[in-house]
Amino acid sequence: MAGIDHAPPPFFKQGPAPLALLTFYIAISVALFVVDLRMHSLNLVRQSISLLVDPVQRIAQTPGSLVDYAGSYLQGIRALEAENKELKHAKLTTAPDLQRLAQMEVENERLRKLLTVKEREKAQGQVAQILYTARDPFSRRVIIDKGQQSGIVAGQPAIDDAGVVGQVTRVFPFSAEITLITDKDQAVPVQVVRSGQRSVIFGLGNGQLELRYMPANADVQVGDVLVTSGLDSVYLSGFPVAKVINIERDSAYSFARIFCAPIAGVENFGELMVLNPRNPLPPAPPESRSRNGDNGNDKGLRSKRKRPAKND
């Protein structure tokens, strides 16, 4: 019986066992999930797949945009006239500020030079159209119609006519993804206009924002406007971000809970402006020796802290 081949005939061959296949695919999925989330090193994979998906996505968007177009086409001439009138009025009311803006910028620059303060960076950028909201229900993002082809890079801030909308987080060849400031844990460094206090504002995920790490007795009132403080290398200073709508001061906690609503039309469709990336900030000064040199028993911590200083 030695010569008989015991392999089953080919029509019984069904490939690997389903459970083995399941384990294999699940392992790959989990690996992808972890690598994408923790190491952010799958951008190339994402970009190449997006080249496949993007055309399908644009086709799927056409019916909606056609309906929008038809709607705006059929809009009455009276509504358009009213809008035109309103816009002219708005233009006239902002005219005095705008006309003096150029002169004031020059004056500001000269005064800053006199004070030997670093010159203010100019805000420049490119206008982009919001294509659609990302489908992912766990986050708040929108897709715009400019991408690598237009020189968009991850990290650029985006604003609309009223204030900060968000930040570019992923760039594809012909589109880019903007994470809105209302996305959960999306942080923007801000400053209270009235008191000049600085803090960081975080998205809550429900369309609101929260000003965190402000002491319970902080000088913040309902109605205060928060603008970007510019204390990062992302947002230029002075753009409106949010307005305080509710404050809960509870003495049991050391921080007040301050809820804010975004000023920009964050969740609306339309056009926005992607600002050019800021000039890199000068490197932070090295930590002073006296602060980490007094305690003898945190040797491990100290050596860890010193290491980056050596590289500088």
Add this chain to the structure above:
Amino acid sequence: MQANHSSSRILLPVRPWFIFFSLIVALLLNLLPTAHWPGVPDWVALVLCFWSVREFRRVGMGWAFILGLLMDVADGSVLGQHCFAYVLLAYLTASLSRRILWFPLLQQALQVLPLLLLCQGVQLAMRVVVGGDFPGWSYFIGPLIATLLWIPATFILLLPQYRPLEQDPNRPI
């Protein structure tokens, strides 16, 4: 193959291009700007579920994985999220397919409901564990609607396989 195992109506064999076409159409439906309407089902999950119940030899976990990858990129979600859910769905439906097909359509839909809910629940669990934002319970309306759509989906997707109804007395089947 029959419409279900207890019916006597025999269907034509499925055409592979039609499976492919229906999955592409499902992908297109998923990409429509309807994501923020409550209760819009995950069309890809529904069609994938359907084909892996009926044709688990043709549409298996490999297809599920590829579709999952496409959906991940299209959604802007974390890579691997839809892959995981769809692969799990394909595996479970394939292993239950012999049972599911013995039931009439309404009961088939009831058997499919927990699988679709699981598909959605796995994604929710994955994202919430890593700090995602809980989208609210309306997230689970989609699978319920998809369950109701199981009956029309079965009718439409089996349409190319029905034979003409006229009887030929000389034909053995």
